[in-house]
């Protein structure tokens with residue numbers, strides 16, 4: 010796992026180097042645990058504030074903490090996320106949000122210094138980073154971790170994720186774009202999309218997966234598979250009650266292009282780190298498309314769909 014499993018690479022290292030690697034590894038695991046705990050407490054306290062009438066509406070990311078600290082390890086400057094309202098832990102782990110900012114948005118604080126995502130205009134846990142500066146000029150996006158503004162319609166993030174990944178492919182292929190190094194590292198960015206399992210029943214999801222397979226773009230889709238959409242169990246939302254099974258017809262084979270599907274357990278921190286590393290680096294290097302889904306009492310389904318260019 011990138012930056013974390015240094016233990017496995019230390020066989021030839023001196024005892025001092027091994028000790029250093031172990032300490033780094035331990036620090037990283039502890040830091041992830043700390044972020045997961047802060048995120049969980051944010052969810053519990055935030056929900057209390059809503060139920061107690063101090064905030065008008067709240068939606069939180071409890072249950073998805075471990076998958077998201079793992080995911081954030083592989084999100085690099087230049088990458089984009091096009092996601093939805095369950096991603097607070099990812100935002101905390103990527104260094105793009107603080108608990109204070111999450112609460113400022115919950116209370117609709119109109120001061121952008123305290124609520125930088127939307128200055129109180131969006132529902133809570135609807136994140137964004139700035140793409141342009143005060144004069145309307147592009148920010149140096151290739152050096153920033155970028156969040157395209159979350160929107161309320163579920164699955165609406167999917168076509169946008171496709172467009173962002175397709176833009177990276179254009180940066181790889183179109184020579185006239187090579188000068189815009191402030192926007193892209195020669196197209197080696199990945200777009201991370203997140204979506205709930207119930208929302209994968211929507212047309213936007215299927216159109217995006219199909220188009221990504223055809224266009225072969227660096228897109229990784231994480232499906233947070235908690236088994237429900239509102240209170241409806243997924244057997245009423247998804248064919249076969251599994252988006253991975255339903256998607257299997259699009260899976261890559263020896264003789265045909267397609268997408269690769271990975272399933273991982275939502276509570277399996279090292280397992281997810283390994284799968285995410287493999288899938289995301291494939292998307293980054295070879296312009297594949299991927300999708301992952303995560304569950305609650307059953308395995309987080311890590312469904313990366315990778316498409317060879």
Ligand SMILES: Cc1ncc(C[n+]2csc(CCOP(=O)(O)OP(=O)(O)O)c2C)c(N)n1
Nearest residue numbers: 095161162163205206207208233237238239
């Ligand atoms: C297009 C659209 N239809 C319906 C809704 C109302 N809605 C909000 S959340 C939600 C359920 C989403 O479930 P899932 O995709 O599994 O995500 P989860 O919240 O469980 O992570 C629905 C139906 C919406 N926001 N947008």
